[in-house]
Amino acid sequence: MKYIHVYDSLMFDPRLLQAFVEIVDAGSFTAAAHRLNSTQSTLSQQISRLENAVRFSLFDRSARPVTLTPAGERLIGYARRILALQNEAAALLTDPSGSRSLRVGLPDDLMTSAICHAFAQFTTSHPEIRLDVTTGLSRDLAHRFREGELDIALVKEPQAQSDARASFREPLAWVEAAGRTQPWTDPIPMVTFPPGGLYRDQMIEMIEVAKSRWYLAFTGNSLMSVLRAVEAGLGVSVLPLATIDAAKVQICRQFEPIPPMALSVYAWDQDTATNELVSALIKPISVDRVENRNLQAKA
Known part of the structure; x- marks a missing residue:
């Protein structure tokens, strides 16, 4: 012993x-x-x-x-x-690098080159901060933000909440393959995101209100896969207007116009670095993705 x-x-x-x-x-x-x-x-x-x-x-x-x-x-x-x-x-x-983390969540269709560039510039300016960026469905991201699992969240929602740091109008449209001239007949094939996706629910609700039958022709986990399926003519879908400029699709006029959504930005903290990143993300959104560029921004 x-x-x-x-x-x-x-x-x-x-x-x-x-x-x-x-x-x-x-x-x-x-x-x-x-x-x-x-x-x-x-x-x-x-x-x-x-x-x-x-x-x-x-x-x-x-x-x-x-x-x-x-x-x-x-x-x-x-x-x-x-x-x-x-x-x-x-x-x-x-070494201060990575001594603090900022967890950011946003929908897949917001991960544009401009947004990625904003992330890259921020990490260069703030080596002490480690960014943890994830993409997902807006409902899931909003829930994770409210549970404290994300520091910053960019989400699509029917209406912005009172604590949104910024909110923009996100116009939506029915889209189909470019050059299509024939109307869709029952049952209508739909190209959608997985269950829980906001566009999916809107599509189903509007088609059922019109008393039309439908079926899921394709379910994609990313904007790219959904766009490719629409381009190929697999079915009709609902997507933000800002995402279809470079795709071989056209607006489908057969269905009732779909109401716009709110594209909202949320952040828990008000420190200098968080505010800087929020501003850096808002800029490309307001310039590149939203039709109306002069909507309310909340401090």
Whole structure:
């Protein structure tokens, strides 16, 4: 029990371990003292303190150059690892990079090149902040924001909430493959996002109000997959007008116009970095994605 108590309470002084490693690497006390800008007597005292702590001799001082004893050979590997971990920890704590995280959630169709560029510029300007960006369905993102799992959330919703930092009008339209001239007949094939998607629910509700039959021809997890399915003529879909400019689709006039949604920006904190990122995200949204560029913005 006494043996266990001794080693349970043993704490290595990094300065003593550094002296120990330097002597091994230099091959002598004199050369090690020169490397450390110290004196031979100081190093001898440090090694004596280390040997007293471990209760074993670490060097055979009669050998030239000095050699390790069996105890010294066992300790040297651990000494190097302890010093390496100490240096690693010190470097980590003195480097501010990634010392704070900002968790951002937004719909897939908002991940434009302009938004990505805004994220990249922000990380360059704020190396101390680690961005954690995720895409998903607006309802899921809104729930995660309210639960505190996201710091910033950009979501589509029927109406902006009172705590929205900014809110924009997001016009929607029925879309179909470019060049299509024939009307859709029952049952109407629909191209949609997965269950829980706001556009999906609107489509189903409006078609059922019109007393038409429908079926799901394609369900895609991303804007790109939905657009490709519409371009191929698999069915009709509802999408934001801002997302279809470069796609081979056209507005379908067969159905009643679909009401616009609100594109809202939420953030918990009001600190300088958060406000800067929110502003950086709002700018490309207001310029590139929303038809009406002069809608209300809330502080």
